[in-house]
Amino acid sequence: METVIEFENVNVSFPMREGTVQAVRDVSLRIPKGKVTALVGESGSGKSTLASTLLRMVSAPGTISADSIQVDGQDVTKMSEKQLLNYRWSEVSMVFQAAQNSLNPVVTIGEQFVETYRAHRKNAKNEVIEKRAIELLEYVKLEPKRVLRSYPHELSGGMKQRVMIAFSLLLEPKIVILDEPTTALDVITQDSIFSILEQINRDLGITLLLLSHDIAVVAKVADYLGVMYAGKIVEFDEIYTIFEHPKHPYTEGLLRAVPSLIHDLEAIKPIPGASPNLLDLPKGCPFHPRCEYVMSHCKTVEPELKLLKDGYRPACHLFTDKEKEVVETK
Secondary structure (H helix, E strand, C coil): CCEEEEEEEEEEEEEECCEEEEEEEEEEEEEECCCEEEEECCCCCCHHHHHHCCCCCCCCCCEEECCEEEECCEEHHHCCHHHHHHHECCCEEEECCCHHHCCCCCCCHHHHHHHHHHHHCCCCCHHHHHHHHHHHHHHCCCCHHHHHCCCHHHCCHHHHHHHHHHHHCCCCCCEEEEECCCCCCCHHHHHHHHHHHHHHHHHHCCEEEEEECCHHHHCCCCCEEEEEECCEEEEEEEHHHHHHCCCCHHHHHHHHCCCCCCCCHHHCCCCCCCCCCCCCCCCCCCCHHHCCCCCHHHHCCCCCCEEECCEEECCCHHHCCHHHHHHHHC
C-alpha cells in the first residue's frame, strides 16, 4: 500500500486553567495514497485536531509535538512559514465544517475566488482565475455565471458546500480534508455531495480525508476507515472489513447504534456512558468504563494500535498478548 500521509507519534495539547487537554495522543498512522479515508468518532475524539496538524493550523493555545508528520515525503513539522504558505492549499487543502462560516458574507463568490487565488499566486491574471473558477464550479454541478456574481446568503447550504469544495480544488492539491462535509444538509443533498467527492477521487486521483461523527454516512464513499476515541486511533482498516468484522468494542458499539431499514428499532443499542473527560482520562484503556468486554488489565494498561505485516492491530487487549504487555508496563 503506497502511503501519502504518515503521522509518527503526533500529540496535540491545549493548556487550560484546569489542566492540560491532550486532544491527540501519540498517534502513528499511515494514510493510503489516492484513496478516500474517513476518520470517525464522537465529538472531542480528536479527529479534526489531528487533521489540522497536516496544515499546522491547530488553534491557539494548542501546541503540536511529533516525531514527524510526512505528507508526500515532506515533513510538515520542519517547514518554515514561507514554505507553509506555498504548501497550504497547493499540496493540502481543507473544507472546514459549516461552509456558511467559511465564506465572506459581504463579498461575492467571484471576488473570493480572485482573493484566494492571488493569496498564493500574486501575479495571476483575472482571465486565468475566472477560467479556473468556471471550470471548478461546473465540475461541482453549479451554474458558474450565477454563482460567481452571488453573495453567500443567496446560495443554499448545499450550494455553499459545493462552492467550498470548488475552492479546495483551486490550486490543484494532492490531498483534500473535509470536516463534516454533509452536516446540516438534507439526505438528497448529502448524496449529491458524496457523488461529487467520488468523482474527484476517481477522476483527479486526489486523496480525500473525511472527518465525521457518523460512521454510516462515510460508508458510501470511504475506502479506509479510522476510528478515534479519546485522542487516539483505536482501529484502522479497509471500510468493508470493519463493517463486516469490527474488532474494537468501540467500533462495534458505533455500528450497533446505527439505525437499520431491515432490522427492528429494538436492535439499536447505544453505547453506555459518555465520552471521557480529556482532563482526567481513566487509567489504562480510556474506553474501559463503557466496554462490555472489560478485563482487569484494561484498567491498568492502555493498549496501542500496532502496524503489522497484514495491517493494523486494533488498540484493544482482546487482540494483544496480554501477559506480555502487562509485564512490559510494570
